[in-house]
Amino acid sequence: MTARTARPARPANAEPAATRTVLHVGCGVQKPGRLHALFRAPGWQELRLDLNPDARPDFVASLTDMGVVDSASMDAVYSSHNLEHLFPHEVPVALAEFRRVLKDDGLALVTLPDVQTVAEVIAAGQATKVLYTSPLGPVTALDILYGHHRSLAGGNLFMLHKCGFTDALLHRALTVAGFGSVRVRRDRATYSLWALAHVLPGQTQEIPGFATPGAAPAPGGPFG
Template structure:
C-alpha cells in the first residue's frame, strides 16, 4: 500500500484531498492534542527513517516556520521520501492576498473570507489565525514566513526537488514536487503535464 506522511495536519479527522484515498496515512504533528501517529517538529524529519514514504502532504503548515527553517523542513521531506516520491505543499499565496486586500480596499482587521472556523481577517493570513493562537496559547500556530509562487518554487529547487508543478487559486499556492524522476502514475494522479 502507498504511504503518506501528513506533516502538520493536526488531526486525522481533517479530510485529505481525494488523491490520497488509497494511501495509508501517518500523521506527524508537533502538537499531541490531535493524536498524531508521530509527535515531532517538522524541522527534525531527518531523525526519522529515510525513504519510508511515497508522499508527503503539508497543507498550510510550511508558513509556520521561520524563513531560515524552511530549508530544514524541505530537506526533511526529501529525506523521508522514496526515490520518485513527491511532496504536496499548500500555503497561502501572499501576493494574491495583497492584491485582494488592495482591490477590495480592506484594512488588516477586515474579513478577507469566511472559513468553517469563522471569519478570516487579512491579519490571520499574514500572521496566523489569531483566535486559535489566543485560545490555545501556543505560538507554533503563528505564521513566521510567507510565500509567493516564485519564492516557493525557489525554495523547492534549492532543496533539491527535481520536477516541480505549481498551481494558484483560492488565495493559495499548490505545489507538487518530486524527488527524482516522477512516476507517470503520480503525475496522472494530479493531472500533471510537462
C-alpha cells in the first residue's frame, strides 16, 4: 500500500468521526470527480485498487484476484466501467470478489455500458454517429460497444470491451454473485446502466438521481 497524507488531529474532546471505507476498483489515475459523489461525502474514506501501478493505487491487483484485500473489510465497492473489459467467464469471478471484500451491511455501486440502448442506435443505422464527446474525444455507438477506437488504435488495448450487459443480465449476475438486494437503472442519456447491490436482502441506500429515469448519479459516460 502507498503512504497516505496524515490528517489534522481532532480536538481531544471531539466525538470520533464515523468512517466507512469504499474500495474504488479499477480506479485509474486519481482525478477530481472520478469517485462517485456518494463516497465523497463526509464519513467516507476511499481506498483505490488498480492493476496498473502507475496509477498509484493503494492496492495493485486485478478485479478477478483481489486477495490483497481482506474479506469483509469494506463498507462499499465502487466500479465504474470496469466489468465490460473482462471476458464473460471472468465477470462472475470479479463479482464474487466484490461480494467477498464487503461487510454484511455493505453495498456495491456498479456502472457500465448498456448494450441494449446502444443496439437501438445501431439498429437505427447510426452506428458511427457521434453520440457525445468525452475527454478522449468523440464517442460513437460502436465505441461504446467494442471500446474507444482511437484509444485502441493508439495502442491502449485496455480499452477493449470483451463483454456486454443489459439491465436483466447485470441484475442476474449480481444476484448469482450473492447480493441479496439488487436494483438496476438504465440511463439513456449516457448509454449506461447503474446497479446498486446490497449484501443483505431488504437493505436500501438512497442515492440522489438513482431512482430518477434519465438522471445520471455521476457525471460522465462510458469514457468520462
